[in-house]
Amino acid sequence: MNVAVCVKQIPDPAGELALDPSTHTLVREGKLILDDSDSYGVEMALQLVESAGGGEVTLVSMAPNNETSGLRTALAMGAAKAVLISDEALAGSDALGTAKVLAAAVSRIQPDLVLAATESTDGYTGTTPVQLAELLGWPAVTFAKKVEVSTESVTVRRQTEAGYDEVVSPLPAVVTVTAGVVEPRYPSFKGIMAARSKPVEELTVADLGLEASAVGAAGARQQVISVQAAEERKAGEIVTDEGDAHQKIVAYLEQIKVL
Amino acid sequence: MDFRLSPEQEMLKEAAAKLAAGFGHAYFQQKTAEGGKQEELWAALGEAGFLGVHLPEAYSGGGMGISELAIVCEEVAAAGCPLLLMLVSPAICATLIARFGTDEQKSRWLPPMATGRTKMAFAITEPDAGSNSHRISTAARRDGEEWRLSGTKYYISGVDEADAVLVVARTGTDEATGRARLSLFIVDTGAPGFEATHIPVEIAAPEKQFTLFFDEVVLGSDRLLGAEGDGLHQVFAGLNPERLMGAAIGCGIGRFALERAASYARQRSVWGTPIGTHQGLAHPLAESKVEVELARLMLAKAAWCYDHDLDAAEAANMAKFAAAEAGLSALDRAMQVHGGNGLASEYGLADLWGTARLLRTAPVSREMILNFVAQHSLHLPKSY
Numbered sequence: 001m002n003v004a005v006c007v008k009q010i011p012d013p014a015g016e017l018a019l020d021p022s023t024h025t026l027v028r029e030g031k032l033i034l035d036d037s038d039s040y041g042v043e044m045a046l047q048l049v050e051s052a053g054g055g056e057v058t059l060v061s062m063a064p065n066n067e068t069s070g071l072r073t074a075l076a077m078g079a080a081k082a083v084l085i086s087d088e089a090l091a092g093s094d095a096l097g098t099a100k101v102l103a104a105a106v107s108r109i110q111p112d113l114v115l116a117a118t119e120s121t122d123g124y125t126g127t128t129p130v131q132l133a134e135l136l137g138w139p140a141v142t143f144a145k146k147v148e149v150s151t152e153s154v155t156v157r158r159q160t161e162a163g164y165d166e167v168v169s170p171l172p173a174v175v176t177v178t179a180g181v182v183e184p185r186y187p188s189f190k191g192i193m194a195a196r197s198k199p200v201e202e203l204t205v206a207d208l209g210l211e212a213s214a215v216g217a218a219g220a221r222q223q224v225i226s227v228q229a230a231e232e233r234k235a236g237e238i239v240t241d242e243g244d245a246h247q248k249i250v251a252y253l254e255q256i257k258v259l
Numbered sequence: 260m261d262f263r264l265s266p267e268q269e270m271l272k273e274a275a276a277k278l279a280a281g282f283g284h285a286y287f288q289q290k291t292a293e294g295g296k297q298e299e300l301w302a303a304l305g306e307a308g309f310l311g312v313h314l315p316e317a318y319s320g321g322g323m324g325i326s327e328l329a330i331v332c333e334e335v336a337a338a339g340c341p342l343l344l345m346l347v348s349p350a351i352c353a354t355l356i357a358r359f360g361t362d363e364q365k366s367r368w369l370p371p372m373a374t375g376r377t378k379m380a381f382a383i384t385e386p387d388a389g390s391n392s393h394r395i396s397t398a399a400r401r402d403g404e405e406w407r408l409s410g411t412k413y414y415i416s417g418v419d420e421a422d423a424v425l426v427v428a429r430t431g432t433d434e435a436t437g438r439a440r441l442s443l444f445i446v447d448t449g450a451p452g453f454e455a456t457h458i459p460v461e462i463a464a465p466e467k468q469f470t471l472f473f474d475e476v477v478l479g480s481d482r483l484l485g486a487e488g489d490g491l492h493q494v495f496a497g498l499n500p501e502r503l504m505g506a507a508i509g510c511g512i513g514r515f516a517l518e519r520a521a522s523y524a525r526q527r528s529v530w531g532t533p534i535g536t537h538q539g540l541a542h543p544l545a546e547s548k549v550e551v552e553l554a555r556l557m558l559a560k561a562a563w564c565y566d567h568d569l570d571a572a573e574a575a576n577m578a579k580f581a582a583a584e585a586g587l588s589a590l591d592r593a594m595q596v597h598g599g600n601g602l603a604s605e606y607g608l609a610d611l612w613g614t615a616r617l618l619r620t621a622p623v624s625r626e627m628i629l630n631f632v633a634q635h636s637l638h639l640p641k642s643y
Contacts (some may be wrong), residue, residue, distance in 0.1 A: 187274045188307045
């Protein structure tokens with residue numbers, strides 16, 4: 001059972017983030033970390049491989065400046081190796097451009113299953129995994145809260161508003177997992193020390209056989225025209241109790257139709 | 260010179276911070292208030308291999324150094340969980356066993372200590388000896404193949420959760436100087452003749468303090484650690500790691516306090532602007548940030564010296580002094596920024612005061628450090 005996990009390395013959400021004033025894209029200079037939402041996919045993949053009794057977990061990531069800090073975190077959790085696509089031509093990629101790159105990389109690995117987060121913590125489009133599945137010609141099952149695999153199929157409990165659907169899909173497939181599908185392990189000290197010697201294959205756009213014009217800003221079909229700061233939330237309404245506060249609160253709750 | 264952490268140290272720092280954040284100060288506070296220990300946190304740290312990062316790989320350790328153990332200790336404290344037991348079990352006891360133990364002793368003690376399953380306390384201080392280890396009166400005498408240990412120790416931390424205690428005892432007298440010849444013994448806390456009495460202290464910490472009584476405790480020859488009579492020299496190898504963990508906890512408390520204070524000062528607004536706008540609050544916090552970062556720098560230098568087999572005594576003493584002062588001052592200022600809330604349990608600051616204040620006194624008092632610096636760094640006359 002070989003599982004590929006798409007992992008994104010993002011600027012630390014706890015730090016100060018900035019948009020490039022000309023391109024309106026996120027500034028990705030400096031150290032990147034493993035997107036927390038991807039740690040669930042990594043953990044799920046490790047558990048699936050462990051319970052299958054063989055195989056390995058391969059990470060696939062696209063990041064600027066050959067950044068590996070986030071990959072090392074996932075390797076320390078127990079992934080066996082990583083494929084990193086880093087190329088100046090990839091700057092300004094939209095979700096579809098990213099999916100093309102990931103699809104080309106996944107095709108080289110030929111895994112039984114691809115896992116990804118439902119969406120990234122910096123971009124939030126949530127479209128890359130399904131585009132990846134489409135490009136690979138594989139089924140996509142999204143919002144998994146439970147994943148089980150047999151030799152030929154994957155069974156997924158798919159989160160819905162009402163509860164969950166049970167979906168069975170043939171393999172290979174792309175499955176996106178929700179936060180909480182499993183509890184991600186902490187990298188152990190042994191894992192950390194082992195991570196430094198695990199292989200990270202670094203590839204360019206040309207290595208994947210893609211045209212530079214098809215990816216990055218050049219190939220992007222999506223363009224951010226402008227960015228505006230979100231409106232500040234207005235101060236709430238303060239009800240002063242003059243013996244009738246409960247009535248006012250009830251009236252307010254009725255007005256917003258929660259009563 | 261390179262001030263960056265190695266990629267592995269960076270990852271260790273992140274992983275330890277993340278693990279500790281999963282518990283957090285609310286956990287620490289609640290468990291401590293209930294009189295409980297930090298079992299779950301300690302077990303998780305042990306399972307991840309973080310309590311044995313500095314121990315040899317052959318004995319389930321990580322094969323790294325005191326720098327790495329200090330990173331773990333500081334990150335856990337910075338998450339609001341200062342673990343004084345880290346000074347004792349991994350930093351002093353495991354270090355001494357790794358350095359001076361026989362193969363059998365190392366195999367017996369180090370793997371479970373590296374994984375946190377076994378804890379060991381350390382007993383040197385005595386009612387009539389204080390910081391003067393030459394006056395130690397707890398004595399072990401040979402009895403055939405065995406030893407018999409008698410005497411009293413006090414202010415020994417964490418004995419109620421320890422499986423064994425590493426005891427510094429007199430095994431003879433140097434005829435030339437009249438000073439005690441000391442040796443180290445590993446004593447089971449359940450041994451016949453061993454008794455521990457709780458000393459109530461005003462510190463909200465999971466580690467309790469004890470007076471220990473040894474009444475003819477019988478010890479096999481496998482319980483003598485290192486060379487007989489060379490105990491004082493050996494103990495010094497463990498005291499610098501202990502001081503460094505003390506410094507790491509001081510730095511961690513300082514970071515924790517400043518993080519909370521800055522966050523509060525950014526949000527709290529009573530005169531139309533966040534209170535952090537006012538320099539009366541901003542400057543003390545900025546000054547504390549300077550002090551904490553300076554202490555961290557000296558901690559890193561001292562740990563680096565220790566790991567490179569260079570004399571770390573001066574730097575370790577200075578780091579411990581600076582970190583204790585910086586941590587306590589940062590906590591005090593963080594409490595001041597919080598106004599009345601600084602004393603409220605809910606804000607999780609005041610409960611750390613006892614631990615932060617303790618670091619001025621232990622594991623070595625600020626006065627003993629100043630004596631050391633005056634004598635060894637400034638070549639002033641010996642004062643005691």
